Amino acid sequence: MGLISIHGDHPLKDGRQSERALAVRRGMQRLLADMRHVSLPELSLPTGRRADLVTISDKGEIWIIEIKSSIEDFRADHKWSDYRPHCDRLFFATLRDVPAEIFPEECGLFLSDSYGAEMIRDAPEHRLPPATRKSMTLNFSRIAATRLMHAEWASVTLGLENPNQD
Amino acid sequence: MGLISIHGDHPLKDGRQSERALAVRRGMQRLLADMRHVSLPELSLPTGRRADLVTISDKGEIWIIEIKSSIEDFRADHKWSDYRPHCDRLFFATLRDVPAEIFPEECGLFLSDSYGAEMIRDAPEHRLPPATRKSMTLNFSRIAATRLMHAEWASVTLGLENPNQD
Numbered sequence: 001m002g003l004i005s006i007h008g009d010h011p012l013k014d015g016r017q018s019e020r021a022l023a024v025r026r027g028m029q030r031l032l033a034d035m036r037h038v039s040l041p042e043l044s045l046p047t048g049r050r051a052d053l054v055t056i057s058d059k060g061e062i063w064i065i066e067i068k069s070s071i072e073d074f075r076a077d078h079k080w081s082d083y084r085p086h087c088d089r090l091f092f093a094t095l096r097d098v099p100a101e102i103f104p105e106e107c108g109l110f111l112s113d114s115y116g117a118e119m120i121r122d123a124p125e126h127r128l129p130p131a132t133r134k135s136m137t138l139n140f141s142r143i144a145a146t147r148l149m150h151a152e153w154a155s156v157t158l159g160l161e162n163p164n165q166d
Numbered sequence: 167m168g169l170i171s172i173h174g175d176h177p178l179k180d181g182r183q184s185e186r187a188l189a190v191r192r193g194m195q196r197l198l199a200d201m202r203h204v205s206l207p208e209l210s211l212p213t214g215r216r217a218d219l220v221t222i223s224d225k226g227e228i229w230i231i232e233i234k235s236s237i238e239d240f241r242a243d244h245k246w247s248d249y250r251p252h253c254d255r256l257f258f259a260t261l262r263d264v265p266a267e268i269f270p271e272e273c274g275l276f277l278s279d280s281y282g283a284e285m286i287r288d289a290p291e292h293r294l295p296p297a298t299r300k301s302m303t304l305n306f307s308r309i310a311a312t313r314l315m316h317a318e319w320a321s322v323t324l325g326l327e328n329p330n331q332d
Contacts, residue, residue, distance in 0.1 A: 029315055038311035041330045056311070060304050134300075138226050141307035145204035145222070148310050149195055151317040151329035163317035164207045 020069035021052075024093050027112035028053060028065060031119075037063065040144050045086050046135075049079070054087070054140060062128060062136055065091045065110065074102055086136060089123035186235035187218075190259050193278035194219060194231060197285075203229065206310050211252050212301075215245070220253070220306060228294060228302055231257045231276065240268055252302060255289035 025041060032039045037055040044050045053065040064087040068074040074092070084090050091108035094100070100120060103109050108123025128136065148163060155162050191207060198205045203221040210216045219231040230253040234240040240258070250256050257274035260266070266286060269275050274289025294302065314329060321328050 033312075033315075038308045039315065040311050056304065056307055058308070060300070134226070134303075137300075137303055137307055138222065141222055141303055141310060142204045142224070144307060144310035144314050145206050147329045148314045148317065149199075149205065151314065151321070154327065154329070155317070161320065163313045163320070 018069050020095060021067050021073075023114035024067045024069060024095060024112040024117075025053060026114045027117040028067070028093050028110060030115070031110070031112070031117040037061075039065075040140055043140060043143055045083070047082060047086075049082055051083060051086070053093070054136075056137065056140060060133065060137065061088045062133065062140075063087055063089045063091060063123070065093050068092055068094045068098065068103075070098060071102055074098075080104075080107075084126065086128075086132070088128055089125055091123050093117065184235050186261060187233050187239075189280035190233045190235060190261060190278040190283075191219060192280045193283040194233070194259050194276060196281070197276070197278070197283040203227075205231075206306055209306060209309055211249070213248055213252075215248055217249060217252070219259070220302075222303065222306060226299065226303065227254045228299065228306075229253055229255045229257060229289070231259050234258055234260050234264065234269075236264060237268055240264075246270075246273075250292065252294075252298070254294055255291055257289050259283065 029039050032055055036058045039053050039055045041053050042050055043054045051064045052067040055063040055065065057063075064083045066077070066080055066083065068077070074094075080090075080092075089108060091110055092103045093110040093112050094103070095113060096111055100109060100111070105121075106124065107121075108119065109121040110117045110119050112118075151163050195205050198221055202224045205219050205221045207219050208216055209220040217230045218233040221229040221231065223229075230249045232243070232246055232249065234243070240260075246256075246258075255274060257276055258269045259276040259278050260269070261279060262277055266275060266277070271287075272290065273287075274285065275287040276283045276285055278284075317329050
């Protein structure tokens with residue numbers, strides 16, 4: 001699974017996120033970059049739920065992509081419809097060995113691995129009210145900038161390449 | 167000057183950004199965090215100019231803070247007023263050994279070092295038109311998320327703490 005499997009002690013390999021879920025995320029991030037969507041993982045919503053991946057297109061369209069790495073992972077989530085009011089389109093993303101037919105038709109679907117992803121089914125559009133789009137975009141920008149600042153501080157401490165430098 | 171001076175080969179120490187300017191930025195980021203503003207350095211504006219520090223408050227207010235590390239640095243910038251149409255308030259930030267009186271009264275002013283900063287003069291407010299605020303916030307969010315994704319990929323490659331992990 002490429003980069004994510006060579007470090008057995010990586011802090012993301014805890015109980016919350018499996019290596020399989022991270023592979024899906026990595027592949028999705030590659031495809032999304034090609035689609036001119038930027039993405040932010042693990043964004044908390046006003047409801048308290050945390051979206052696996054929130055994306056914003058160059059036009060400001062907002063997607064939520066829920067990553068399900070197994071049948072059990074999908075079946076354990078009884079509240080996925082709670083994400084819909086916070087995005088223009090709602091998708092699932094999974095791996096090729098998870099049966100595509102378990103995912104609801106009213107959501108889009110991506111198949112992904114750590115090298116890339118493809119869209120199997122587009123999602124219906126339900127345009128966000130302007131106030132919700134504004135608050136989602138503001139929250140996205142503030143969380144991304146905060147994490148980036150901490151990443152920069154860590155990079156300076158460690159003498160690494162600075163993420164804010166071209 | 168704390169963290170930024172211990173790595174002589176840090177890539178930010180090129181001709182474009184002096185150690186003094188980085189100290190100002192670091193101190194400003196600390197103060198801004200206390201003020202509930204998130205900040206993003208080196209953000210390109212639609213005019214092609216690059217703002218030293220763009221901030222967004224928890225209410226969505228946008229500031230631009232131009233960092234001037236010396237008298238010469240300020241005098242070399244004949245176009246600072248070009249930043250004003252892209253923010254609600256425009257500030258300069260400098261070091262204590264730069265005379266505060268060289269900075270224009272119609273902008274706010276911070277004094278900063280790598281440990282922290284203080285506001286010497288607040289800036290007049292000129293509220294952005296909604297469309298400009300929307301496009302600035304969108305651009306901010308997309309650049310922050312893109313840099314964060316690259317920082318995450320670097321952290322995974324290096325087996326470091328992931329900036330997207332709490």
